[in-house]
Amino acid sequence: MAERYSSFDSNGSLWLIQRITAAFLIVVLAFHFFLLHFVNHASEITFAGSQYRMQDLGYYSLMVLFLITATFHGVNGVYNAVTNQGITGTPKTVVKWVLIVASLLLIVQGIRTANALAGIGLY
Structure with a gap:
């Protein structure tokens, strides 16, 4: 039988965090699909609606x-x-x-976009 190799140490913290983030992403993606594909249909999604949702602290967070x-x-x-x-x-x-570096740039730009949608300005 072939030997199993993984760079993940199953006793390490990154292994655990990878699993926790996977579970969180499944829940948030389900919320996203429910809200933006079943409650509101694609044709009903507008920029103004996105701005409105992002102004809610819970949704923004x-x-x-x-x-x-x-x-x-x-x-x-x-x-x-x-x-x-x-x-x-x-x-x-x-x-x-x-x-x-790519991750940090993605996160910074994503937060800038979320702030713009939420009407949060950094003065």
């Missing part, structure tokens, strides 16, 4: 947390997939830092 969680979950998964392919040394370090 959930969307920002969703952004951060999805970014971590996705980037951590990509990093571990690359690691599982056997990348080591300098290339592994370069991939890690490129993913970290």
